[in-house]
Amino acid sequence: QVQLVESGGGLVQAGGSLRLSCAASGIIFRLKSMGWYRQAPGKQRELVATITSGENTNYADSVKGRFTISRDNARNTPVYLQMNSLKPEDTAVYYCNMARWGFGDVWGQGTQVTVSS
Numbered sequence: 001q002v003q004l005v006e007s008g009g010g011l012v013q014a015g016g017s018l019r020l021s022c023a024a025s026g027i028i029f030r031l032k033s034m035g036w037y038r039q040a041p042g043k044q045r046e047l048v049a050t051i052t053s054g055e056n057t058n059y060a061d062s063v064k065g066r067f068t069i070s071r072d073n074a075r076n077t078p079v080y081l082q083m084n085s086l087k088p089e090d091t092a093v094y095y096c097n098m099a100r101w102g103f104g105d106v107w108g109q110g111t112q113v114t115v116s117s
């Protein structure tokens with residue numbers, strides 16, 4: 001059974017940076033992509049960034065140019081999210097996601113990111 005564990009969240013001032021990490025344990029098979037989603041209070045969970053096993057990346061328009069998703073060169077995990085030029089509207093719980101071909105998604109427990117103005 002695959003489990004995802006996020007780390008790296010915290011409190012930062014606007015304009016600052018944080019790096020989130022997501023480590024997977026267990027046997028990973030039929031991997032489609034890994035990614036980061038976030039959910040702010042009172043809002044739906046939204047995509048932040050994804051990276052495929054072939055290293056193709058996709059970003060939400062709101063984070064393009066500020067956030068970068070990457071992964072370990074030799075393996076599919078850990079996956080990182082480097083967040084620069086953070087804004088108060090980036091405040092949310094950030095979740096790591098693993099999408100697999102023919103199987104259900106796996107989610108981490110989430111890590112809180114708070115950006116103060």
